[in-house]
Amino acid sequence: MLTRLELAKDWVRDAGNFLKENISSPLEITEKTRYDDLVTNFDKEVQEQLVSNILHHFPEDKILAEEDDEKIKFDPEIPHLWILDPIDGTTNFIVQKDNFAIMLAYYEFGVGKFGLILDVMKDKLYWCDSHKAFCNQKELESKKMSLDKSLLGVNSYMYRTNSGGLLDLSHQTLGVRIIGSAGISYGQLLEGKILGYFSNLQPWDYAAGSIIAEKIGFVTLTTSGEKPRFNCREQVFTAPAYLVSEIQKYIKS
Amino acid sequence: MLTRLELAKDWVRDAGNFLKENISSPLEITEKTRYDDLVTNFDKEVQEQLVSNILHHFPEDKILAEEDDEKIKFDPEIPHLWILDPIDGTTNFIVQKDNFAIMLAYYEFGVGKFGLILDVMKDKLYWCDSHKAFCNQKELESKKMSLDKSLLGVNSYMYRTNSGGLLDLSHQTLGVRIIGSAGISYGQLLEGKILGYFSNLQPWDYAAGSIIAEKIGFVTLTTSGEKPRFNCREQVFTAPAYLVSEIQKYIKS
Numbered sequence: 001m002l003t004r005l006e007l008a009k010d011w012v013r014d015a016g017n018f019l020k021e022n023i024s025s026p027l028e029i030t031e032k033t034r035y036d037d038l039v040t041n042f043d044k045e046v047q048e049q050l051v052s053n054i055l056h057h058f059p060e061d062k063i064l065a066e067e068d069d070e071k072i073k074f075d076p077e078i079p080h081l082w083i084l085d086p087i088d089g090t091t092n093f094i095v096q097k098d099n100f101a102i103m104l105a106y107y108e109f110g111v112g113k114f115g116l117i118l119d120v121m122k123d124k125l126y127w128c129d130s131h132k133a134f135c136n137q138k139e140l141e142s143k144k145m146s147l148d149k150s151l152l153g154v155n156s157y158m159y160r161t162n163s164g165g166l167l168d169l170s171h172q173t174l175g176v177r178i179i180g181s182a183g184i185s186y187g188q189l190l191e192g193k194i195l196g197y198f199s200n201l202q203p204w205d206y207a208a209g210s211i212i213a214e215k216i217g218f219v220t221l222t223t224s225g226e227k228p229r230f231n232c233r234e235q236v237f238t239a240p241a242y243l244v245s246e247i248q249k250y251i252k253s
Numbered sequence: 254m255l256t257r258l259e260l261a262k263d264w265v266r267d268a269g270n271f272l273k274e275n276i277s278s279p280l281e282i283t284e285k286t287r288y289d290d291l292v293t294n295f296d297k298e299v300q301e302q303l304v305s306n307i308l309h310h311f312p313e314d315k316i317l318a319e320e321d322d323e324k325i326k327f328d329p330e331i332p333h334l335w336i337l338d339p340i341d342g343t344t345n346f347i348v349q350k351d352n353f354a355i356m357l358a359y360y361e362f363g364v365g366k367f368g369l370i371l372d373v374m375k376d377k378l379y380w381c382d383s384h385k386a387f388c389n390q391k392e393l394e395s396k397k398m399s400l401d402k403s404l405l406g407v408n409s410y411m412y413r414t415n416s417g418g419l420l421d422l423s424h425q426t427l428g429v430r431i432i433g434s435a436g437i438s439y440g441q442l443l444e445g446k447i448l449g450y451f452s453n454l455q456p457w458d459y460a461a462g463s464i465i466a467e468k469i470g471f472v473t474l475t476t477s478g479e480k481p482r483f484n485c486r487e488q489v490f491t492a493p494a495y496l497v498s499e500i501q502k503y504i505k506s
Contacts, residue, residue: 035401036427036428091404091427091428092404095402095403095404095427095446096404096441096445096446096447097446098446099446148288149348150348151344151345151348151349151433156412156428156429156431159409159413160412160413160420167413174289174344174348175289175344175409175433176409176431177431177432177433178409178429178430178431179430180404180428180430188349192349193348193349193350193351193352194349
């Protein structure tokens with residue numbers, strides 16, 4: 001019998017193929033909280049496909065999904081919990097038709113078991129089992145990098161307003177990159193293209209990335225140095241464990 | 254006999270293959286003007302290869318190349334002038350081993366005849382002849398986009414300090430992206446992934462991109478609204494001609 005991880009890889013790949021096949025279709029675009037917070041019919045369609053796959057195989061599992069109006073609460077007493085972002089980087093999906101991701105994470109009693117991030121247009125599936133992290137079939141490795149020879153992935157608002165000290169931290173590095181998708185930024189982080197990722201995120205934005213990145217030595221914390229709470233938007237960063245104390249000289253809430 | 258354009262495409266592709274073959278080699282990295290302005294032995298090697306190719310075929314041609322200590326001046330009296338950036342996005346080349354470009358532009362009596370931008374790791378050659386622009390063999394098209402449904406490619410310093418009014422302009426859009434390479438940003442612009450590109454650039458950073466983009470309706474101006482002078486670093490932007498007057502409500506020097 002296929003495991004949840006094996007099934008989830010197939011489901012996410014299928015959803016990615018669905019998006020690629022329909023990438024030129026007209027979109028129905030709706031504003032959510034503000035003019036630059038958008039959702040399309042495809043966010044909803046991909047979410048429905050993935051939720052339906054999960055519940056077909058595991059009808060007792062719970063799902064925390066971005067596009068649900070009524071969301072379930074993250075709770076360490078839930079035996080089987082999925083966290084889903086059907087299209088991360090919806091603005092990129094709409095404007096660029098590139099640089100967006102499907103993200104799915106799986107927890108047992110509050111402990112992250114595996115995560116999947118599909119960079120749809122580049123056909124890159126980042127994922128992990130209980131020990132190792134991969135991009136497609138290639139095992140990912142932790143690299144030792146120093147701050148002053150590295151780049152950071154950042155949220156534009158936090159960067160320009162020095163929120164959480166992010167601008168100060170950026171001055172210790174070779175610069176910042178802004179991609180517009182947590183999933184694509186986590187992909188860059190996992191491949192060593194950025195050293196850390198700093199943004200103002202919801203649980204579905206960091207769930208999969210934080211589980212995968214942990215396998216190669218990264219930790220995910222809020223700018224106050226706490227574990228993220230998985231129940232609201234928070235300033236969160238993922239960075240190598242060996243650099244956290246150096247980073248926290250600059251990053252504070 | 255092959256034309257300069259046909260030859261240049263081969264030379265740039267060859268240089269790109271050389272970089273890809275050597276992407277894992279140890280680098281000799283030198284600081285130029287400051288700690289985050291870097292050059293490698295490969296910038297110099299690629300420049301030498303391209304200069305040698307040009308002068309072998311066209312010994313009378315002149316070349317303005319980024320890594321020359323003594324640079325020739327852009328002058329509309331020069332019959333055959335090449336402008337060369339052997340590796341644009343050197344920091345990305347060093348840190349990411351991705352998101353860097355080779356750029357070559359050709360001018361006759363001060364008029365841009367063609368440009369080439371090779372996104373080395375994605376095997377995308379952006380180029381133009383005297384009429385049309387292409388990505389590899391695919392003809393590029395101008396798209397009508399409005400500011401409020403678009404993204405901008407920006408320089409991090411200009412964005413966060415509102416230099417030239419760039420932060421003000423960004424608030425009229427869906428947001429900004431920071432890539433760290435003019436060449437890769439021009440590629441995104443040519444493919445419609447960003448509407449405009451705004452940065453503090455040297456001639457070799459905008460020469461090829463401005464020539465190619467002109468074929469699909471873009472113009473390149475300084476933040477003061479002048480044509481760039483091709484003899485120093487200037488705040489320059491490339492944007493659709495039909496949007497320049499709207500952009501200039503915000504962009505001023």
